[in-house]
Amino acid sequence: MAFRDQVRKFEGRQVRVETVDGTFTGRLVEVKSNTIILRENDNRRTIIRNSKIVGVTEQDDC
Numbered sequence: 450m451a452f453r454d455q456v457r458k459f460e461g462r463q464v465r466v467e468t469v470d471g472t473f474t475g476r477l478v479e480v481k482s483n484t485i486i487l488r489e490n491d492n493r494r495t496i497i498r499n500s501k502i503v504g505v506t507e508q509d510d511c
């Protein structure tokens with residue numbers, strides 16, 4: 450199963466994305482072929498390239 454298919458199941462949920470540049474937390478808005486788009490808690494959009502991602506985990510909605 451491709452990375453994109455695995456991450457797509459997290460769309461609309463709170464996730465933590467670990468990258469080579471740091472860790473980002475927010476709601477996963479969209480999964481594209483080369484990138485994922487997060488909406489962070491302060492309402493900023495963050496676009497992350499798939500090549501920079503180390504791991505994606507689901508967070509509790511607390």
